[in-house]
Amino acid sequence: MEAASVPGGDRALLARSPLARLPDRALKYLLTLLAGLILVLIVYFFIRLVGEARPAFAKEGVLGFAFANNWNPSAEHFGALPLVVGTLITSALALAIGVPVAVAAALYATELCPRALRSPLSILVELLAAVPSVVYGLWGYFFLAPKLQPAEQWVADRLSFVPFIGGGLVTIPNYFIAGLVLAIMILPIVSAISREVMATVPRDHKEAALGLGATRWEMIRMAVLPYCRSGIVGGAMLGLGRAIGETIAVTILIGDAPKLGHQLFGQGYSLAAVIANEFGEAQGVHRSALFAAGLVLFVLTFLVNGFARALVVRAAHKTGQSGPGDGESGTSIVAGVAAGA
């Protein structure tokens, strides 16, 4: 029977009274309000942050703040170049060390390891995400850095002819240690996302490669890696966003020296570290300069993460699959969230 043939009079009998419809409407508006609140909050915070950073920008100029190599709060000089460079050096190190290891771990878990090992292995790597930043700092400072110092000194002595790497005295806190610990910290997220992207490689592609006589490695190189490239790059970018914003571990491990680093094994500073370290005593323009550092950090991570998400989403949609995080099994949801995706 067609719905249209039901006379309008019968509908009135079935319809809810306006009063009974009230809770429905209320709930809808309440939830919409909550969702809108998120937007309002972020926009409001951003405007306030710009407002607080303005005195520093007014004093140094936006470019002067970002590109002058002179961070000296006691003399009221706020050129953040040493901080920006420190952030870039440590993040680049984290990517250079962390991404290959994370991708290899993901490859091993999806393509090479025995089926029974697959899930425990992934969980173990993701447990790294459960360790708090301050514990990484503690461990890095009192265990890793002293243990590695002789090796670093050896490398610095042998490669003394290489600019930036060689020569000089190796200090306990330095760029390299900060970058290395950051690499460990971004391992879980890069690995989790790589694994999820690798899981979307169609079976046919892999079996076709193997059927044509490819070895496992050739199959990985020709079928798996090209298919996952943009997803892996996206995962690495999310890791980069994490590394740029990481505060406490870097504050402990980078040495907090506000000078442009001449040396991989020397002390430096980063944008996030300067806020954590100096905010407590900062007054006036100094405090404003720290807000400006926060603003630079906010914009930087915003750009990196936006780009990363676009890549990961595209990689996940290529096969019409759902995005990482809402993958095929419960573990992948836990993985995505646990790794902070």
Next chain:
Amino acid sequence: MSAQAPAAELTARFGVSAGRRRKDRIARAIILAATILALIPLVLIIYYLLEKGLGAWSSSFFTTDPTGNTFFKNSAIGGVKSAILGSIEMVALASAIAIPLGVGVALWLVEYGRASWFAKVVRFFVDVLTGVPSIVFGLFIYIVLVIGTGSTFAGYKGSLALSLLMLPVVIRSAEVILLLVPGGLRESALALGAPRWKVIFRIVLPTALPGMVTGVLLAVARAAGETAPLLFTAGSPKKTTTDLGAFMNSLPVQIYNDINSATPSVVSRAWGAALALVTLILLLNLAARLISRRSRLV
């Protein structure tokens, strides 16, 4: 062509050459080595946490406040009672704020917003929130609640900073789970004449509950380990307090402050506190995984 060795003949023509096989073996060895390398830090961290941390644990470690004495080796430095209680109080308040808000936004995204442009904007902003460095959340709260009110640090301000940090995790994980609730369940309830709000509260939420608990626990674990947003929102007093309007100590901040000390016993307290913190967070993670395994949705 000899009839005696067809296999050798076939291998020669179609088999994998020694060079390719060697390359395969080397590549697989490198991948395995890198995987083992990825696991080494976890082993080392847990090993050193246990070795150094257990030595610092004692009955007074959990039952006394830090005294602030660090200069004299034989003076009592105290334990971490105020830090543990402060962490629990602040994370509890942060959860009480972030969980209803986050689940509410996720409900709106799944039940009402769906693929509308506004929902896309909200999703984008939630992603933005996920990427914001935790110290910037601390700055936000400082600007609004410390500069804005002309007052100073307080436990509830730390909680608010932590809840901002938890929000995107709760929203995203709850959204994923809510999407898994079968549409058929909603439609049957609606067809039986249930109003929308009843469908949401009596059908959708109970079905999604176990799965959502997982995401919530992971968000709580993340908040519990954060130092940066608390540094200049909650402060680091020594005394235990239950007043969320006063300065409030927390485990991560206590560890951070102890690391800077030159006194070995204070550093040892940092290891003990770190072990307590990691144990707490690992338990939350474990619970999250167990509950997620029992959920029927995923």
